[in-house]
Each structure stands twice: as C-alpha cells, then as structure tokens.
Amino acid sequence: MAFLKRSPWLLHYDASSCNGCDIEVLACLTPLYDVERFGIINTGNPKHADILVITGGINELNRDVVENIYEQMPEPKVVVAVGVCAASGGVFRECYNIVGGVDKVIPVDVYVPGCAARPESIIDGIVTALGILEEKRSRMANLTAEKEVARREAEAGS
Amino acid sequence: MNGILGALLFIILAPFLGGLIAGADRILTARMQGRVGPPLLQPFYDVGKLFEKENVVVTTAQNFYILAYLAFIIVSGALFFAGGDLLLIIFAFTLAHVFLVLGAYAVHSPYSHIGAERELIQIMAYEPMIILSAVGLYLVSGSFYVGDIIASTVPAILYLPGVFLGFLTILTIKLRKSPFDISTSHHAHQEIVKGITTEFSGATLGQVEIAHWYENVFLLGFVYLFFAFNPILGVVAVIVTYVAEIFIDNTTARLRWQAALQSGWGVAAILGLFNLAVVVYIIGGV
Numbered sequence: 001m002a003f004l005k006r007s008p009w010l011l012h013y014d015a016s017s018c019n020g021c022d023i024e025v026l027a028c029l030t031p032l033y034d035v036e037r038f039g040i041i042n043t044g045n046p047k048h049a050d051i052l053v054i055t056g057g058i059n060e061l062n063r064d065v066v067e068n069i070y071e072q073m074p075e076p077k078v079v080v081a082v083g084v085c086a087a088s089g090g091v092f093r094e095c096y097n098i099v100g101g102v103d104k105v106i107p108v109d110v111y112v113p114g115c116a117a118r119p120e121s122i123i124d125g126i127v128t129a130l131g132i133l134e135e136k137r138s139r140m141a142n143l144t145a146e147k148e149v150a151r152r153e154a155e156a157g158s
Numbered sequence: 159m160n161g162i163l164g165a166l167l168f169i170i171l172a173p174f175l176g177g178l179i180a181g182a183d184r185i186l187t188a189r190m191q192g193r194v195g196p197p198l199l200q201p202f203y204d205v206g207k208l209f210e211k212e213n214v215v216v217t218t219a220q221n222f223y224i225l226a227y228l229a230f231i232i233v234s235g236a237l238f239f240a241g242g243d244l245l246l247i248i249f250a251f252t253l254a255h256v257f258l259v260l261g262a263y264a265v266h267s268p269y270s271h272i273g274a275e276r277e278l279i280q281i282m283a284y285e286p287m288i289i290l291s292a293v294g295l296y297l298v299s300g301s302f303y304v305g306d307i308i309a310s311t312v313p314a315i316l317y318l319p320g321v322f323l324g325f326l327t328i329l330t331i332k333l334r335k336s337p338f339d340i341s342t343s344h345h346a347h348q349e350i351v352k353g354i355t356t357e358f359s360g361a362t363l364g365q366v367e368i369a370h371w372y373e374n375v376f377l378l379g380f381v382y383l384f385f386a387f388n389p390i391l392g393v394v395a396v397i398v399t400y401v402a403e404i405f406i407d408n409t410t411a412r413l414r415w416q417a418a419l420q421s422g423w424g425v426a427a428i429l430g431l432f433n434l435a436v437v438v439y440i441i442g443g444v
Contacts, residue, residue, distance in 0.1 A: 031193045
C-alpha cells in the first residue's frame with residue numbers, strides 16, 4: 001500500500017537563505033494554500049520527516065548541519081531545493097562563504113525555481129517530490145528487507 | 159461473559175474509532191482555523207506510512223518500552239470496557255505512561271529527556287484528579303467496578319459537577335491539547351523539537367499513535383460514566399466534551415509546565431475535594 005504519498009511530513013531548513021523563500025514556504029501552511037489538505041505536516045524533527053525542504057545556498061557553517069539532518073532522516077526521503085539560491089547559489093553565488101547550491105552537499109530530487117519561489121510553485125515541487133518518494137519507497141521495500149536479513153545474519157554470527 | 163465481549167470489542171474497534179475521532183479532530187481544527195483540512199482517514203494514512211518507513215532504532219530498549227506502553231494502555235482500556243475495577247484500571251493506565259517515559263529516557267537525547275520530564279510533570283498533574291474522579295463515582299454508586307457504576311441509576315453528574323469539571327481540566331492534559339500540550343507538542347508539531355516522541359520514528363512512532371487512539375477512546379468512556387444513568391445523554395455528553403476540548407485547543411496558547419501542575423492540583427483540591435466533601439458531609443452520601 002502506498003500510504004507514504006498521502007502523508008508526507010516535511011522538514012524545512014533555512015540554509016543561509018534571505019528569508020524570502022522561507023516566508024513563502026510558511027505561506028503554504030496558511031488558510032489560502034493549506035497544504036494539510038494533502039496530509040502535509042511541517043514537522044521540526046528530521047526523524048519524523050519524509051521531505052527535506054531547503055532554502056538558501058548553504059554556507060560553510062551550516063554545511064555540516066545540512067549533512068547531519070539529511071543523515072538523520074529515515075529512508076525513503078526526498079530533498080526539495082526551494083528557490084534559485086538553493087539551486088545554484090543565486091545572487092550570493094560569488095560570496096566567499098557560500099557553497100553554491102544544495103546539490104553540492106546532499107543529493108537533491110526537485111528544484112523549485114523563483115526568487116522568491118511562489119507558494120504555488122513550492123506546492124507543485126512538493127507534489128512532484130511525492131511521485132519520486134513513491135518510486136523510492138517501492139525500491140526501498142526490497143532493499144530494507146535485504147538489509148534486515150543481513151543484520152540478523154550478522155547478529156546470529158557474532 | 160458481557161465483560162469479555164466488552165474487552166474484545168474495545169481491543170478490535172477502539173483503534174478504528176480512535177483514528178476516526180483523530181481525523182474528525184483534525185478537520186474540525188482546520189475549520190476553526192479557516193482551513194479545509196486533511197481527509198477524514200488522514201490519521202490512518204499517517205500510521206500506515208510510519209509502518210512503511212525505514213526502522214531507525216537508537217537503542218533496542220525503546221522498542222520494548224513502547225510495546226509495553228501500548229500493551230498496558232490496551233490492558234487498562236480493556237479492563238474498563240470489561241467493567242473492571244476502576245482503581246486497577248487507573249494504576250495500569252499510569253504504569254503505561256511510566257513505560258512511555260522510560261522509553262524516552264532510554265535514549266541519550268536532550269530533547270527526548272526534556273519531553274520525558276514534561277510527561278512526568280503531566281502525570282503528576284493529572285493523577286490526583288483522576289483518582290478523585292474514581293472516588294467520586296464510588297461515593298455516588300457504591301462501587302469501584304465500572305459495570306456497577308454503569309448499572310447505577312443515580313445521576314452521577316448532578317452529585318459530582320465539581321469532580322466532572324476537574325476531570326475535564328485534566329482531560330485537556332490527557333488528550334494532549336493546548337494549553338497543556340507540553341510533553342509531545344502533539345498539535346504544535348514542533349516545540350523543543352517533538353518532545354517525548356523525538357527519538358521514536360517509523361513503526362515505533364506508529365505504536366505511540368495507536369496507543370494514543372486507544373487512550374482517547376478509554377478517556378471518552380470515562381466521561382460517559384458521569385452520564386451513565388441515561389445512555390443517550392451520555393453519548394451526547396461525550397461528543398460535546400470532545401468538541402469543547404477541540405475548541406479550547408484552538409483558542410488557547412500553550413502554558414508553561416508550572417501552570418499545568420497548578421491547574422491539575424488546583425482543580426483536584428478545589429473542585430474535586432470540595433465536591434466530595436459536600437457529597438459526604440452535607441448530602442450525607444447517596
């Protein structure tokens with residue numbers, strides 16, 4: 001059964017964004033857009049999250065934080081880079097401390113364009129991400145079973 | 159025989175009923191905030207998804223504690239619907255929450271520990287009032303057995319309005335609603351990350367959710383006891399109570415833990431004890 005795409009919980013991280021995209025991400029939760037219609041919950045906990053929404057081009061200080069958050073999220077998971085800074089660094093691209101795009105640090109599944117990205121395009125990006133999430137889940141189902149068997153064997157062997 | 163049937167019905171039907179209540183809760187909450195809200199079956203999608211996710215376990219002890227939490231919630235609810243002893247039910251219910259707290263303490267995470275401490279404070283806050291409720295029902299019906307209390311024709315609510323109001327106050331704590339939603343941030347979703355459930359994910363978190371559904375059905379059953387002399391009135395009272403709790407949830411901010419403790423003990427001392435004293439010394443029993 002595919003419950004996953006009916007219940008995506010997302011984690012929003014601001015990786016040195018100018019706050020423009022962050023406000024638009026939060027606007028998606030307001031009565032006008034109400035993403036809870038799709039079962040989306042804005043969680044603050046990477047261990048409960050399915051979708052990582054990152055805004056901003058990542059600087060050298062929060063590079064480790066982004067990696068850490070990504071590692072803590074249980075599979076299957078997708079990353080949505082919101083805004084042009086998250087895609088390429090945007091106007092901050094030439095700054096000495098900017099890494100220049102989320103995909104320089106962690107794998108990104110969906111890029112949402114715009115400066116700032118409009119709530120409509122963010123929702124569109126997340127709905128696209130749901131398709132990828134579902135794909136990953138069906139692939140994961142087999143992989144997790146294999147991992148579990150390997151772990152049990154390793155435990156029995158030790 | 160009736161008792162076993164009641165317990166079986168609770169074990170089988172309570173998750174469905176609890177999930178539907180949670181779904182209706184989320185829709186009603188969304189409407190109160192001017193939103194459309196998720197589908198009615200959203201809580202089932204959520205729990206279904208949690209069981210699909212990768213099983214990330216920080217320490218295997220937490221799985222055992224959470225399973226024990228779920229088991230003892232089911233035991234206390236099943237005893238309740240079997241018409242068992244109210245005191246035993248309350249002790250099993252408390253034990254269940256002790257397991258939840260132990261599960262959160264099993265992990266070395268400051269967020270989880272803060273959640274566990276807050277849950278302990280909540281247990282301290284609601285425990286006196288829940289016991290006074292049982293005592294009140296005993297004074298009115300002459301028995302601690304749920305079966306006898308339901309069979310009693312005495313209108314308990316007329317003798318115990320204070321105890322009932324006190325019970326409603328701690329019900330807000332138990333249903334994890336504002337202003338006392340401090341240990342799990344169940345409706346806030348992010349406060350000191352996610353409180354007691356921070357380090358649970360996947361199937362373990364799913365079990366916590368299912369336990370919460372069982373718990374809600376049991377607590378609404380407890381509300382029914384005050385109106386048991388008239389079943390139709392009882393069901394109406396349960397629905398009105400729950401809608402009122404959602405309304406309170408949406409109109410209040412979360413308070414600090416001191417306020418939870420003061421409110422819990424305050425209502426127990428003022429409404430609860432005063433009401434019981436009136437029943438015993440002025441009315442002179444029932």
